Amino acid sequence: MSMNDTDELARIGARVKAYRTKQNMTQQELAVRADLSLPHISKIESGKAAMQIPTVLRIAEALQVSLDELLRPNIPQVKGIYRTEFAELLDDCSPSEIESILTVVREFKARLKSQKDEYDQ
Secondary structure, rough: OOHHHHHHHHHHHHHHHHHHHOOOOOHHHHHHHHHHOHHHHHHHHOOOOOOOHHHHHHHHHOOOOOOOHHHHOOOOHHHHHHHHHHHHOOOOHHHHHHHHHHHHHHHHHHHHHHHHHHHHH
């Protein structure tokens, strides 16, 4: 397995975990709903296990998310979902809280781009 494959598994696993925790679901609950073992869910979330198509489908159904959201977040429809989710996070924030959050996000984005540029060279 190449480094890119390993990185992609880690990103997918992180998305599975993010959707699970967003729903206040434990790994055990996800394992039961998806009819998978708890150790397998743990390995998927940590990016240490590749998934077969039936496994991905069961996880998506258990989490009630589309496969696009889990596998390919870099498409317009999924980006729209992220934008909506980000807007919802800011809904109950004061203007100063929003400015603080935006400052952190801008700095984080710049750091990510900087790391990507270093990695691409």
